[in-house]
Amino acid sequence: MFEGSDLSAMDFPAMSDEGLIDALRTAHGASAAAQAAEVFAVRELYRRHRAASAEPGPGGVRAGEFAATEAAVAVQVDEGSVAAMIDVGLALEGWLPRTRAEFAAGRIDLAKVRVIIDNTRAVARDVLGELEPRLLETAGRTTPVRLRQAARRWVARLDPIGAQRRREQRQNDRDVRIRAMQDSMAVFEGLLPAPGAQTVAMRLREMSLQVCASDPRTMPQRRADALVALADGSGRLRCGCGRGERCPKKDVAAEPPRRPLIQIGIPADTLLGISEAPAFLAGYGPIDAALARLLAEHARFQVIPEQSDADDPVAGEQVAQSPRLDREVRALDGMCRFPGCTMPAAESELAHHRQPISRADTTTLCARHHRLKTLADKKKVPWDTWLADPDRLQWTAPTGTVHTTVREGSRYLFPHKDIEAPTGLNEGPPQIEPANGFPDDLAYPLRGHVLVHRQLCRITPEDEIPDDAPTPATNPAY
Incomplete structure (x- = not known):
């Protein structure tokens, strides 16, 4: 669809508003087509790896297991992203031929393709024949968020008896992950069955109310601190009101917290306050010297010599x-x-x-x-x-x-x-x-x-x- 479009030669300052909108659509379509080409290329690489894996079982190569590894180092992305692209390619080839064609032509982008895959993974195949064309028609005129809302509504209407099947399959996807952010912060996110997620949410709220009204923290801050308190074994959120014995929540019992199971590499000069060189938090990356020294106050030390x-x-x-x-x-x-x-x-x-x-x-x-x-x-x-x-x-x-x-x-x-x-x-x-x-x-x-x-x-x-x-x-x- 976008062959022959030389985007680099476009004179944007000379274009009318209508011309700029057309150029924007052309560029977005070309980007979508490029996304499709990348998905199909890594899907084919995975197929070839599977075909060449002749020694399954202990000590052998699991079919296709290192296709994502090879692709990831080739384009300098993480293996998880490549695995997701392989998964998208397999789904398009498996049960969404119309979506595959629209994606290849650049008429829908990767974000919308993911919505369609996510909402059709457990749909009965006889229902899918009616559902896929409607999803594609909607995808061409709305955002991924609106497309997801429509998909959920239509799936519930067209395949109501499949609700339990979809829920049971989705429960297999439960997971908890941590993503590093800037400024020594991280995002803790998870996908849990609704009852389990509600159990965690209610427990965090319960712990957030273990402090008095004068505690200076917001409720979001209390929930975040409560999650850490839940993990460190203390089982309660300590009040930060600063009133000591006059705090109405002072008698709430708590277990002594365990030391965090984290590893930090810190230069001796930084630990002693002689320099401000950053420290290394395993699984995250660099953290500032002040935070490293704060964490080191309750740490167990191992001296690593420069030569051994x-x-x-x-x-x-x-x-x-x-x-x-x-x-x-x-x-x-x-x-x-x-x-x-x-x-x-x-x-x-x-x-x-x-x-x-x-x-x-x-x-x-x-x-x-x-x-x-x-x-x-x-x-x-x-x-x-x-x-x-x-x-x-x-x-x-x-x-x-x-x-x-x-x-x-x-x-x-x-x-x-x-x-x-x-x-x-x-x-x-x-x-x-x-x-x-x-x-x-x-x-x-x-x-x-x-x-x-x-x-x-x-x-x-x-x-x-x-x-x-x-x-x-x-x-x-x-």
């Missing part, structure tokens, strides 16, 4: 089982060493690249990318890894493209070694991509996409389930 005698090659099995090696490698790496993956090192596995084993020859990989390395070492997938030096791990994709990752945690523990750091005094630390959930990305409006096809549910690193089998410590393939 664990670097000296000794008996591989002894080093591999050393708690010191474990904590030092996790602290220095900070996160999974696969390109673009931000799974915290504390939730990842140790991968050994050479014999004898030392700190310099060990990296952390999340369960998903550790599996990829293991399969690559066994020549079961066309990937390759090479530890060029302790700070540079190279990944070679099946197309031959080389991607290099570095020890992110080391950049924060030893700021003087970070040659890529900005030199301006007023420049803040760069934000990293969130470890959990999809980022807000205009090019890939896929955050919150609920997968239709269950075989894709382990593509994102945080959803990979580690194998139960022990990993041989002295085998360089692990």
